[in-house]
Amino acid sequence: MIARGTSAGSGRRLVLAALWLWTAIVFFLPFALVLKISFAEAQLSVPPYSALFERVDGVVVGLKATLANYGLLATDALYFKAYVGSLGIALIATTITLILGYPMAYAIARAPSPRREVLLILVMLPFWTSFLVRIYAWIGLLRPSGVINTALQAMGLIDAPLVLLNTQGAVYLGIVYAYLPFMVLPLYARLEKLDPALLEAAADLGAKPWRTFLSVTLPLSHPGILAGCLLVFIPAVGEFVIPELLGGPDTLMIGKVLWNEFFSNRDWPMSAAATVVLLATLIAPVMLFQSLRMRAEARP
Amino acid sequence: MSPVIRIEAVSKRYGAVAAVDDISLDIRENEFLALLGASGCGKTTLLRLMAGFEQPDRGRVLIGGEDMTLSAPYARPVNMMFQSYALFPHMTVAGNVAFGLKQDNISGDVLKARVNEALLAVELDRLGDRRPDQLSGGQRQRVALARCLAKRPRVLLLDEPMAALDKHLRERTQLELMALRKRLGITFVLVTHDQGEAMAMADRVAIMESGRILQIGAPRDLYERPASQRVARFFGDMNIWPVTAGATPGTLFVADLGLEARVASGSFLNGGPLTGAVALRPERIAISRTTESETGQGVQGTVAEVVFLGTASTYFVKVPAGGTVRVVVQNSDATSVFAQGDSVHLSWSATALTAIEP
Incomplete structure (x- = not known):
């Protein structure tokens, strides 16, 4: 008994160690580098930032760190606007995704068996094509001489092409389109486990369908809603490709700002500082989600 | 109402x-x-x-x-x-x-x-x-x-x-x-x-x-009074035997028991071709060593198997005609204890036997 417990314990430790190692290599290590760069100064060199430690003959004699990058982030309105813009766009896009995704997930979860699997595959089918290609495809659909405008003109519904591409609307469309599966799948996983007898019991006790939905289905799918919203919201905040390809000049998102700082201005420290702040901003909702989930699970 | x-x-x-x-x-x-x-x-x-x-x-x-x-x-x-x-x-x-x-x-x-x-x-x-x-x-x-x-x-x-x-x-x-x-x-x-x-x-x-x-x-x-064998089977292990018309009017011949029986009730008694069965509850049968209670019906037989169940015992009694009768007896006194091979007399009142649809 004891021996078995120990071997099971060491097995668990091994799995956890692999997980931590992976996290260390792909997250903590790069993040430490980014954090380090964010305290440096930009300069014309390779790499294009000043060294953090002053060395004399290989011996560290001093620390040369600056908070100037963070100071600029706080004072330059552009960055603040970009953060707020990103959070706002991500929030609205997540809400739209939830409103579209919930009924989809519900319908799939309630579909009879062979049809359910087909619908699930259809939800995941876009992943078979590159994300970039799919966003380019939207350009083909939305541009002035694109499929939608051409079709509408051919039907005589419009005289001149509509401005669809490079608008805020196109950014929302792109995000909702690209991240919908990440909303549908966790919701489906939750709704599929919902015991139909609970819905029957609610109806039996006098609840009309809408009340049953609000007081039974919705609260019991709460963890799925949280998971889906985070899976959409967090990548949407830092999204770069969609605003770059579909957005217009007025689309201000932090991902685009990061790209410009890094590649156009070659200001690595500035871009690193902006990244650290973005991460800190995103950790808040993740922590909130975790605590909500812990509370839901601890709740007996 | x-x-x-x-x-x-x-x-x-x-x-x-x-x-x-x-x-x-x-x-x-x-x-x-x-x-x-x-x-x-x-x-x-x-x-x-x-x-x-x-x-x-x-x-x-x-x-x-x-x-x-x-x-x-x-x-x-x-x-x-x-x-x-x-x-x-x-x-x-x-x-x-x-x-x-x-x-x-x-x-x-x-x-x-x-x-x-x-x-x-x-x-x-x-x-x-x-x-x-x-x-x-x-x-x-x-x-x-x-x-x-x-x-x-x-x-x-x-x-x-x-x-x-x-x-x-x-x-x-x-x-x-x-x-x-x-x-x-x-x-x-x-x-x-x-x-x-x-x-x-x-x-x-x-x-x-x-x-x-x-x-x-x-x-x-x-x-x-189960109306059919399917209903009878729902309520424990009844004795069910197929019957044909008896020689005497109003009786049924139970081949398994070699007995012409009078039947208390049953829907198919109201004329029509007599193909059916009779049912007899195991606990409605009296078991004894001697022939008694001439008012009822009965058969002679040999105890083939005894199953002790605590408050009651089940006896499977083989009758000369070839059938087996299941009898349940409460273990309330020592006089009603029988062993395998004992020769016994089984009897029941006329109302105990129920005609049922096949």
């Missing part, structure tokens, strides 16, 4: 299978009706048709004299207790009980009082703040019951309510349900596959098979 639920020529098919096949049934006010049958006999479908979870393909469902065939479950004055109990896991015990009352726009002190009253009825008034997964199986069952009772339904529908309980708890719950029903005066419809449960609790039992009701009646009537 008009029936509280009237099932009128109702049929319900799932694909090629007739779950409920042209059933008509009146459920009387304040009665306890049990739908008894093996799984797949249609008893649960019939219950769900009453609750409104299914709509019949044909026929009508009347509740309180009103046609409710197509009414939604929430519009029906009946409540169902689910086999899985279907308690809302995100609500407390009190929250579960209050749920149904809130749908009737009951709130405030009235709501509190009604919830408490229902919880008191099942002796759970002190566990109102618990969540369903903090309760034992028996307690969960009581919450499900309280949740129904709080609505004060005209009819309480029970879908295998005791299936998940152990034997001891089941017996206690049976007694409690019966006491509760006497006190509240609610009509109960119970779906069960357990004939003991149906017999112990119900005023009337409807025995179902393949979507039809084979026979409906008081438990004792079904037990004593």
Whole structure:
């Protein structure tokens, strides 16, 4: 008994160690580098930032760190606007995704068996094509001489092409389109486990369908809603490709700002500082989600 | 008095299978009706048709004299207790009980009082703040019951309510349900596959098979006078023998016993070709060493096997004509103890033998 417990314990430790190692290599290590760069100064060199430690003959004699990058982030309105813009766009896009995704997930979860699997595959089918290609495809659909405008003109519904591409609307469309599966799948996983007898019991006790939905289905799918919203919201905040390809000049998102700082201005420290702040901003909702989930699970 | 639920020529098919096949049934006010049958006999479908979870393909469902065939479950004055109990896991015990009352726009002190009253009825008034997964199986069952009772339904529908309980708890719950029903005066419809449960609790039992009701009646009537072998088999191990017309008018010849028997009752006695069977309950047979009680009928035989069951013993007695008679004897005194190979005399009163359809 004891021996078995120990071997099971060491097995668990091994799995956890692999997980931590992976996290260390792909997250903590790069993040430490980014954090380090964010305290440096930009300069014309390779790499294009000043060294953090002053060395004399290989011996560290001093620390040369600056908070100037963070100071600029706080004072330059552009960055603040970009953060707020990103959070706002991500929030609205997540809400739209939830409103579209919930009924989809519900319908799939309630579909009879062979049809359910087909619908699930259809939800995941876009992943078979590159994300970039799919966003380019939207350009083909939305541009002035694109499929939608051409079709509408051919039907005589419009005289001149509509401005669809490079608008805020196109950014929302792109995000909702690209991240919908990440909303549908966790919701489906939750709704599929919902015991139909609970819905029957609610109806039996006098609840009309809408009340049953609000007081039974919705609260019991709460963890799925949280998971889906985070899976959409967090990548949407830092999204770069969609605003770059579909957005217009007025689309201000932090991902685009990061790209410009890094590649156009070659200001690595500035871009690193902006990244650290973005991460800190995103950790808040993740922590909130975790605590909500812990509370839901601890709740007996 | 008009029936509280009237099932009128109702049929319900799932694909090629007739779950409920042209059933008509009146459920009387304040009665306890049990739908008894093996799984797949249609008893649960019939219950769900009453609750409104299914709509019949044909026929009508009347509740309180009103046609409710197509009414939604929430519009029906009946409540169902689910086999899985279907308690809302995100609500407390009190929250579960209050749920149904809130749908009737009951709130405030009235709501509190009604919830408490229902919880008191099942002796759970002190566990109102618990969540369903903090309760034992028996307690969960009581919450499900309280949740129904709080609505004060005209009819309480029970879908295998005791299936998940152990034997001891089941017996206690049976007694409690019966006491509760006497006190509240609610009509109960119970779906069960357990004939003991149906017999112990119900005023009337409807025995179902393949979507039809084979026979409906008081438990004792079904037990004593099953109309068919299929019904007879539901109630333990009856002796059933095929019969032909006897030489004397009004008698039947039982080949297995080599006996011409007089029969008390049976639908097929009213003329027609005599092909059928007779049934004899094992505990209605007297077993002794000597021939006695010339008023009844009897056969001579040899004890082939003895099965000791504690309060009773089962004897399998071989008769010269070739048949075997199952006899159940209470182990109340030492004089009625027989061993394998003993020569015995079996006798029964004329009313014990029942003619049944094949």
